[in-house]
Amino acid sequence: MTLTRNDYTIGWINALPLEMACAKAMLDKTHPKLPQLPQDHNTYVLGEIFHHNVVIACLPSGISGTTSAATVATQMLSTFSRIRFGLMVGIGGGVPSPENDVRLGDVVVSNPQGKFGGVVQYDYGKAVRDGMFLRMGVLNKPPNVVLTAVSELQSNHLMGISRIPEFLGGMLQRYPGMTQFAYPASKEDLLFESLYDHHVDAGAGARSCRGCDRSRVVARPQRDSTDPVVHYGLIASGNQVVKSAAVRDRLSGQLGQDVLSFEMEAAGLMDGFPCLVVRGISDYADSHKNNDWQAYAAAVATAYAKEFLSCVSVAQTENIPDVLDINSLDPSIDSERDKIYHFFRKSLPQGIPERDESLEEPLKVTMLKELMTWKYHAQGPWHLWLERFVVDGYNLNVRDGWGRTPLHYVVEAKDNRLVKVRKLLEKGADMTMMDYEGNTPVDLAQHLGDIAVQSFLLRAWLAGRGHPAGPVSADGV
Ligand SMILES: [Zn+2]
Known part of the structure; x- marks a missing residue:
């Protein structure tokens, strides 16, 4: 059976090619491409995960940020008008705190908290200029079918049942060339004190922490397993990269302790495109930030998103109203x-x-x-x-x-x-x-x-x- 655009119900958005690589590698089936509409500038990968027909798009290379994400999502919805909800899957900066033991390679999932729908948009530029924090908006929460599937998955994980390692292993088996996406056993997970800034060691490269003072590393208990821990809470989204522990802690302090991750795209999506945001933690949004954990973090986020889709029934998805079926709109109204x-x-x-x-x-x-x-x-x-x-x-x-x-x-x-x-x-x-x-x-x-x-x-x-x-x-x- 040949599928049409209207058969795709899940819109999956990545910001980086390395995130898209994981998404492609974890598809159960890849579908042939459909003819491209001339006014749509996205490039799509089509496929199937647990019987859901999924359309995947990536932001244009090198252009991150909420506006770019909004443009990609709008074009996706305009071409695939039967999409029911979205998944924003990729890497993010973690916000560790005494309450939330977020570590590199963990997963943070947007979840409604109080008056917030899961994603908080902030304007960092204004925060700096005015010396005060300005919260820009409360964004829509995902449909209930999404939230109940998240609850089910959460309960599975609490029981110690997680399929993330299985999906990671399966990906590496099918694509042996993806070694960089495996658990980076040789890389350290160092969380430095908030007030301790990165020191460059001339011989080790600008991003290496070899020159940083190990006595300033925050002591955290050893974990029994290297399997990722999944955290649920708020994701703060804005157009600036946060790479200062002081800014990170000040912003998250003003937003409340439930902010678990900073990222740069979701705020562009949530209003017009209700979605679940899944972030693999690749750094601590501080001056020590480097790329060592990015590939693995992208892979665990993708594996989580895949496991999430295993908890969503295809029939329930069909019952969610389309995000926006522009073809059914009447231009005379x-x-x-x-x-x-x-x-x-x-x-x-x-x-x-x-x-x-x-x-x-x-x-x-x-x-x-x-x-x-x-x-x-x-x-x-x-x-x-x-x-x-x-x-x-x-x-x-x-x-x-x-x-x-x-x-x-x-x-x-x-x-x-x-x-x-x-x-x-x-x-x-x-x-x-x-x-x-x-x-x-x-x-x-x-x-x-x-x-x-x-x-x-x-x-x-x-x-x-x-x-x-x-x-x-x-x-x-
Ligand atoms: Zn450092």
């Missing part, structure tokens, strides 16, 4: 049109197109003259112009010196806008082209408050995404 418009904007490339005169066609002068005629006189020779250009095979997506295409002008035409817009779309005009100010024809309709034209364009956009959203007619209804 104000609030729904806003949502589709948001998705349309998010689907476009970031930034404004560079001016490139070589792409502007030599016929632009003639064309512009005609266009200006329509623009300023209600009775322009529309049909003649269009027939001539289309019959002669000219490119309807030609730009002029402002980066505008004929469709941009038609949206601003004085009369019969819908008829003209429809004609151009039928002939292959592209409504996603931005002018040199970053406006697409859809944006112009938005600025003009032309609801009919904008609804029409958005309906056509939805239809063009391979999900027919009703017949497109000249009157936009």
Whole structure:
């Protein structure tokens, strides 16, 4: 049976390629890729874990942070509109405290605490500038099906039943080349006192703690096993890397003792994309932070997420409402049109197109003259112009010196806008082209408050995404 986009119910997001490597390696089955929608810039890995169809995407290389995560999630939801909930799986900085014995290679899972849904967004920049902490928002908690599966898994772990070692072992057996993801037995787990900063030992590399004073290491009891301990609580999410124990402890003190990890993506997801955040602890968010534990931490987080999916029934997942099925939205309803418009904007490339005169066609002068005629006189020779250009095979997506295409002008035409817009779309005009100010024809309709034209364009956009959203007619209804 061939799967379609609508068969995928779990959206899995990684921030780093090494996290995605673990996700791919722990799939029970890998599915063939589906044709990519032109406006979706994510790269997906599709597969199956415990009969759940999972779609995996990774943030663009080197671009971390909540905004990047939000863009990836929006595009994922726009393409895979039947996703029920998300998993954000990867590494994070641990927040050890007398109450929470968080160690390297442990797992921290977001869990609602008091008024928080599991993830707390903070703005570290403002915290520093104003000398005070500013909490930015309380983010949505995941659906109940997710939380009850977490409870079940938690109780299994309390009984000493964990499948994490099994999944790690299975991954290493199937992919013997992934040795760097094994437990880093030769690396130490050193937690230094908060007030003791990293010292560089010239011969050992900047990130090595060989030059650091061992008498300042916090004494912690030896554990019986190297298997990861799973902690449940709050995850603090912001756009800055926390790499100072003083900042870490101050922020977590202000947020409350339940903050167990700092990371940089989840806050971009939780509002529009309810998800469970799973963080393998790779450092202590202090100045001693290095990469020694990253690969293993990514692997344990992935193994936890896989075990979590073993506790979620496929049937229950089917019953969760879609996060957002934009194809079922109706662009003629104000609030729904806003949502589709948001998705349309998010689907476009970031930034404004560079001016490139070589792409502007030599016929632009003639064309512009005609266009200006329509623009300023209600009775322009529309049909003649269009027939001539289309019959002669000219490119309807030609730009002029402002980066505008004929469709941009038609949206601003004085009369019969819908008829003209429809004609151009039928002939292959592209409504996603931005002018040199970053406006697409859809944006112009938005600025003009032309609801009919904008609804029409958005309906056509939805239809063009391979999900027919009703017949497109000249009157936009
Ligand atoms: Zn150090």
